[in-house]
Amino acid sequence: MSPIKKELPPYTEFTFDMFMTSAGKDHAEITQFNQWRKQVLAADMYTFQIPHLGAQRPEVSVKRVSGEELDLISFANYNYLGYSYHPEVLAAAKQALDVYGLGATGSPILNGTFQIHELLEDKIIAFFGMPGYGVSLFSSGYGANLGVVSSYVHKGDYVVLDRLSHASLVDGAVLSQATIKLFKHNDVDHLDRVLSRLDYKKSRILVCTEGVYSADGDTGHISDIVRVAKKYGAAVLDDEAHSLLIAGKNGRGVAEEQGVLEEVDMIIATFSKSFGGVGGCLYARESVTNYVNWYARSRMFSCALDPAVTGGLIKALELAAGPDGKAKRERIRSNADYMRSKLQDHVDIGSSHSWIIPIIYGDEHISIPLSDYLQRKGLDTSLMAFPAVPKNQSRIRLFVTSEHTREQLDKGAEVIIKAAEEFGFLLKERQT
Amino acid sequence: MTNQKNKEGLIVWHFDYAFTTFYEIETKAVEHLVQKPLIPIEVAPGVSLLSLIAFNFPEGALGTLPEFQELTLSLIVTPDLSRGVPKSAMYILSLGSTNQEHLDHCVSYYKLPVYGQFTRVNIQRDTHAVEYEDSNGPILAMKNVHPRPEFSKGEHYFQAFVEDAGDIYVADVIMKGSLFEHQQAGEAGKLWPHPFFRGIDLDGAEPLVFMQMLHKPGSRGQQFYPRPEKFT
Numbered sequence: 001m002s003p004i005k006k007e008l009p010p011y012t013e014f015t016f017d018m019f020m021t022s023a024g025k026d027h028a029e030i031t032q033f034n035q036w037r038k039q040v041l042a043a044d045m046y047t048f049q050i051p052h053l054g055a056q057r058p059e060v061s062v063k064r065v066s067g068e069e070l071d072l073i074s075f076a077n078y079n080y081l082g083y084s085y086h087p088e089v090l091a092a093a094k095q096a097l098d099v100y101g102l103g104a105t106g107s108p109i110l111n112g113t114f115q116i117h118e119l120l121e122d123k124i125i126a127f128f129g130m131p132g133y134g135v136s137l138f139s140s141g142y143g144a145n146l147g148v149v150s151s152y153v154h155k156g157d158y159v160v161l162d163r164l165s166h167a168s169l170v171d172g173a174v175l176s177q178a179t180i181k182l183f184k185h186n187d188v189d190h191l192d193r194v195l196s197r198l199d200y201k202k203s204r205i206l207v208c209t210e211g212v213y214s215a216d217g218d219t220g221h222i223s224d225i226v227r228v229a230k231k232y233g234a235a236v237l238d239d240e241a242h243s244l245l246i247a248g249k250n251g252r253g254v255a256e257e258q259g260v261l262e263e264v265d266m267i268i269a270t271f272s273k274s275f276g277g278v279g280g281c282l283y284a285r286e287s288v289t290n291y292v293n294w295y296a297r298s299r300m301f302s303c304a305l306d307p308a309v310t311g312g313l314i315k316a317l318e319l320a321a322g323p324d325g326k327a328k329r330e331r332i333r334s335n336a337d338y339m340r341s342k343l344q345d346h347v348d349i350g351s352s353h354s355w356i357i358p359i360i361y362g363d364e365h366i367s368i369p370l371s372d373y374l375q376r377k378g379l380d381t382s383l384m385a386f387p388a389v390p391k392n393q394s395r396i397r398l399f400v401t402s403e404h405t406r407e408q409l410d411k412g413a414e415v416i417i418k419a420a421e422e423f424g425f426l427l428k429e430r431q432t
Numbered sequence: 433m434t435n436q437k438n439k440e441g442l443i444v445w446h447f448d449y450a451f452t453t454f455y456e457i458e459t460k461a462v463e464h465l466v467q468k469p470l471i472p473i474e475v476a477p478g479v480s481l482l483s484l485i486a487f488n489f490p491e492g493a494l495g496t497l498p499e500f501q502e503l504t505l506s507l508i509v510t511p512d513l514s515r516g517v518p519k520s521a522m523y524i525l526s527l528g529s530t531n532q533e534h535l536d537h538c539v540s541y542y543k544l545p546v547y548g549q550f551t552r553v554n555i556q557r558d559t560h561a562v563e564y565e566d567s568n569g570p571i572l573a574m575k576n577v578h579p580r581p582e583f584s585k586g587e588h589y590f591q592a593f594v595e596d597a598g599d600i601y602v603a604d605v606i607m608k609g610s611l612f613e614h615q616q617a618g619e620a621g622k623l624w625p626h627p628f629f630r631g632i633d634l635d636g637a638e639p640l641v642f643m644q645m646l647h648k649p650g651s652r653g654q655q656f657y658p659r660p661e662k663f664t
Binding site (some may be wrong): 019 | 470473475477478509510513521616643
């Protein structure tokens with residue numbers, strides 16, 4: 001056992017699920033959570049919600065709670081293709097800001113839709129290139145999944161979720177009031193068994209999967225899932241949040257890569273990742289998007305997309321659909337492969353073969369000191385611990401981008417390996 | 433943040449074997465078994481947790497009792513964090529043992545919902561596998577699925593709720609020992625439909641293993657279990 005593990009302070013014994021709820025009227029969970037947070041702050045170990053002082057570039061500056069400013073190499077943001085600070089994207093956003101003002105100030109179905117929104121819809125439809133399809137825009141990716149799932153299925157129907165589904169899909173399923181069933185992650189045989197037990201001849205069923213899962217960086221087995229779902233007359237929703245503009249020959253996602261773009265019933269895109277902005281959309285047959293535009297409550301009762309962001313998204317999509325996107329797609333894959341090659345002999349990187357690389361350190365109780373250590377050694381990272389992942393499977397997640405240089409990747413790998421030595425999660429220690 | 437004190441009526445139970453498995457079960461199959469304000473904790477929408485704890489108490493572990501084995505069935509419920517922050521809160525649904533005197537004590541002292549006496553218990557310490565049965569047939573076969581448990585000394589705080597004559601009682605329980613917990617997937621045995629499970633539809637619910645907690649075989653552990661106090 002490493003010396004750090006032996007000397008863990010008392011606040012490390014708690015995991016965040018332990019403060020989620022309490023019986024009784026006094027909201028003791030709020031009191032206990034704040035007491036815990038205060039202890040972490042007092043130890044100057046609080047690395048959560050730390051303000052960044054500039055754009056989400058590969059190198060960022062942050063300000064800790066103590067006021068200390070740190071320069072870090074960022075492996076924590078989803079700005080996979082660097083479009084959030086691309087000069088042409090920013091120029092397009094500024095131009096839209098001048099024309100349309102700061103906010104849309106209304107629901108998209110009422111007065112909040114601008115011409116620039118329609119332009120973005122047309123660009124997305126053209127990007128996928130399938131006739132008869134439409135787009136429904138949402139002001140967040142979370143809102144897209146929430147609204148689409150809850151408007152597509154209802155009480156009496158079924159939503160069948162992969163066990164590792166994103167919270168937005170889970171919440172959409174809960175909001176729909178449909179019966180929720182879970183299948184083991186990417187396990188199509190289990191999915192088959194789950195579907196076979198439903199009253200599938202008389203019931204509507206929606207099966208949800210994802211392009212790339214952010215906990216492990218693995219891809220959804222979409223083609224197999226589609227095959228099994230269709231056997232039972234179920235519709236398939238594919239959330240390509242972490243893969244659109246990157247996976248597939250033309251960046252149309254893992255569904256394109258696996259040759260089932262036309263078989264998937266609904267594709268969800270998130271604009272806060274490879275697009276570099278914020279928002280999300282549904283891409284599906286026009287009859288479906290027309291309906292969702294009216295009946296998705298997270299769209300109807302939410303303000304339309306911010307016009308400046310919309311202008312930037314249009315430019316990001318234009319770039320991603322052209323030679324710039326092709327070059328960035330090659331670079332992000334090459335960077336991810338390079339990073340894996342630097343790490344795989346030293347630490348457990350799981351089954352990742354995408355631009356998300358988990359480094360499994362195991363014991364959730366070292367998460368807070370480890371996060372603090374990584375930050376102080378110059379890395380901005382994203383840790384994921386139990387109960388978000390199974391016990392003893394806690395991990396640092398590295399989000400590699402097309403914009404990282406080899407020097408930045410080298411430095412990142414060096415700090416990770418050093419951390420593994422200090423905290424006792426080198427590959428040879430995890431295997432014994 | 434954990435307020436467990438040396439309360440009056442505290443009994444220290446010495447055990448030399450403990451093995452817990454948390455099984456996933458559909459909430460609708462178990463929610464009727466719990467009294468408000470307690471509700472089952474869900475690990476996914478519509479999915480709650482049943483806990484089965486197997487103990488071996490050696491001779492002399494409690495007064496003059498001979499060696500005996502125990503099995504407890506609980507539902508994981510909302511804790512009361514004003515008492516402290518437990519690892520989990522259990523609503524005890526059923527308890528059986530190989531010793532009648534122990535069962536009588538559990539009823540009178542802890543207000544535990546006693547099922548009855550087992551006729552056969554088999555504990556394989558080297559493989560962490562247990563089997564329980566009685567005259568109604570087999571109850572469960574439960575085994576560890578982790579290939580390399582790494583035990584470390586620890587102390588965990590739990591809340592144990594019981595219902596007696598319409599009232600809920602709670603006890604702050606502490607377990608000390610050489611412990612290991614994991615969420616390794618695998619074939620962890622079988623639960624048979626049996627009166628011990630108090631009418632829970634195990635066939636329909638098809639329980640899956642969520643987590644297992646092991647105590648190092650051959651080492652001694654302690655359970656600090658005070659007399660429960662009225663909760664509502």
